[in-house]
Amino acid sequence: MKNIKYIFFVLFVFLIFISGCVNSSSSPTSPVGGNAGSITIFAPVTNDSIGIGTTPINYSVKPAGFNKSVELYIDGKYNSTFFTTVSNSKPLTLVFNSSQIGTRFRYHLKYYDSNGSFSISDTMKNILVTLPRILPYAPTNIVLLKLSPIKVNISWADSSTGILFYEVWRKDRFTGTWNNVFGQLSPSTFNVNDNNLIPGIVHLYKVRSKNNFGYSKFSETVNTEDVGSSGSFAAPTNLVAVQVGSLPFVVKLKWDDNIPNENLFKIERNDNLSAFSKFHTIGAVANNVTSYVDNSSGLFAGRTYKYRVKAYSNTDSSWSNEAAITLK
Numbered sequence: 001m002k003n004i005k006y007i008f009f010v011l012f013v014f015l016i017f018i019s020g021c022v023n024s025s026s027s028p029t030s031p032v033g034g035n036a037g038s039i040t041i042f043a044p045v046t047n048d049s050i051g052i053g054t055t056p057i058n059y060s061v062k063p064a065g066f067n068k069s070v071e072l073y074i075d076g077k078y079n080s081t082f083f084t085t086v087s088n089s090k091p092l093t094l095v096f097n098s099s100q101i102g103t104r105f106r107y108h109l110k111y112y113d114s115n116g117s118f119s120i121s122d123t124m125k126n127i128l129v130t131l132p133r134i135l136p137y138a139p140t141n142i143v144l145l146k147l148s149p150i151k152v153n154i155s156w157a158d159s160s161t162g163i164l165f166y167e168v169w170r171k172d173r174f175t176g177t178w179n180n181v182f183g184q185l186s187p188s189t190f191n192v193n194d195n196n197l198i199p200g201i202v203h204l205y206k207v208r209s210k211n212n213f214g215y216s217k218f219s220e221t222v223n224t225e226d227v228g229s230s231g232s233f234a235a236p237t238n239l240v241a242v243q244v245g246s247l248p249f250v251v252k253l254k255w256d257d258n259i260p261n262e263n264l265f266k267i268e269r270n271d272n273l274s275a276f277s278k279f280h281t282i283g284a285v286a287n288n289v290t291s292y293v294d295n296s297s298g299l300f301a302g303r304t305y306k307y308r309v310k311a312y313s314n315t316d317s318s319w320s321n322e323a324a325i326t327l328k
Contacts, residue, residue, distance in 0.1 A: 036117035037063040039070065039109055044094070046125045051133035052101060055094045057109070059121065065114035074107045096129045103129050131212070136160035138217040139207045144224060149199045152224055154207070155191035162211040163187040169218070170194065171204050173258075174234045174318070178206075202227060202237060202258075226321040234258040235318035236265065236290075236309045241325040249299035249327050253292045255309050255320055262287045262311045268319075270306040271298060279308060301327050 043058040044050050061067045072079040072092045083089040094107070108123040141157040154168055165184035171177055182192055187209075197203055202225045206218040227235035239255040253267065264287055268279040285292055292309075299305070305327070309320040 035064045035115070036119040037061060037067075037111070037113055039111040039119050039121045041109060041121050041124055044124065044127055046127070048124075049128040049130045049133075050094060050096070051130055052096050052098050053132055057092045057094060059092075059109055061111050063111075063113050064117060068112045068114050070112075071110045072107065073110065075105050079107075100129045101131060105129070131162055133213050135214045136163060136209045136211045136216040139166070139209060139219040142205070142207055142219045142222050144205065144222050146224065147193065150197045151193060151195045152197060152203070153191055153193050154205050154222075156207045156219060157190065158209060160209060160211065160216065163209045164211055166207060166209050168192060168194075169206050169208070172198060173201055174204070174229050176204075197224065202235065227319060229318035230316055233311070233313055233316035233318045236311055236320040239307065239309055239320040239323045241305075241307050241323040243325060243327055244293075245295070246301075246328070248295060249301070251294040251299070251305070251307070251325060251327075253294065253307055253309065253323065255290055257288060257290050257311075259311055259313070259318075261313055263314065264312055265289065265292075266310045266312065267292045267294070268308050268310060269294065272304050272306060279306070299327060303327060 039059060039061045041057065041059045044055065057072070059070070061070065067084050069081050069083045070092060071081045074094070080090075080092060082092045092109070096103075104126055106123050106125040106127065109121040110118055111121075112118045137158070137160045139156040139158045141155075143155050145153040145155070147153055156166075158166075165187060166189055167180050167184065168182050169178045170181045171179065181194065185192060194203075194205075202223050204221055204223040206221045208218045209216045225235070225237045227237055229235050235258065236255045237258060239253065242252050242254075244250050244252045265285050266281050267283045267285070269282045270277050270279045282294060282296055283292060294307075303326070304324055306322050306324045308322050311318050311320075
């Protein structure tokens with residue numbers, strides 16, 4: 001009797017050992033087919049948040065044969081399938097609208113192998129749906145309005161939503177350092193006065209905004225002298241055009257030279273023949289020269305001409321404000 005009991009015990013242990021080998025984690029199986037591979041989700045994961053709209057799912061499959069398809073289940077319900085062998089099959093995404101902000105959900109993926117097996121990922125839980133997780137757009141239509149020699153108004157427009165605050169940054173001269181001059185302005189702000197200008201130098205401004213997900217890009221840069229630069233090269237300022245002769249017509253230009261190291265100035269004129277007319281070069285003067293006389297052909301009574309002066313160094317350029325004059 002004892003021998004029979006011992007034989008049954010050994011047989012029982014042997015069956016347990018065989019069962020463990022077949023179902024070990026190193027040789028996974030599914031209820032159908034052969035050995036299955038595995039599928040792992042990288043994002044979004046448990047306790048994450050996602051914005052409304054479309055969020056791609058980042059996952060990886062290690063197939064036993066090759067990956068035929070992957071299914072998405074949200075809150076336990078089938079949602080969609082990605083077929084790896086179908087060219088127009090859409091990747092798996094999570095899609096939510098504004099009515100679902102504040103709700104939480106769970107999801108998992110199920111992959112099917114070519115050998116007939118399948119594998120199910122871990123379930124990602126407690127994922128919160130929020131406002132769009134995108135940065136705000138850069139403010140647009142930034143405009144400067146001179147109120148006095150030491151005061152200017154800066155205004156802008158913005159189409160972004162969810163703005164927390166705006167910042168207005170200023171630097172003095174092209175070679176200056178940018179500084180946030182007003183701190184955090186309320187999201188309802190669309191213009192502000194700067195009362196601390198230094199007369200006789202150019203001041204540059206740009207604006208950005210911030211929402212819950214970060215800062216926007218800066219707006220385009222504008223300046224108090226309506227001048228420009230391709231870098232940190234100071235621009236000529238206070239360009240003035242005066243008519244000094246008729247038949248033939250003569251225009252004299254004068255400007256301020258703010259640059260210690262320019263090589264030359266080029267003088268450009270826009271003949272204003274149509275809305276598509278562009279500036280073209282009509283002459284040049286040496287460095288440190290601050291005037292030019294335009295007595296060239298092409299000047300006619302009753303027409304408005306625009307001028308600007310461009311300065312050049314070895315590696316940079318800058319341009320003055322525009323000066324317009326109507327010949328009489």
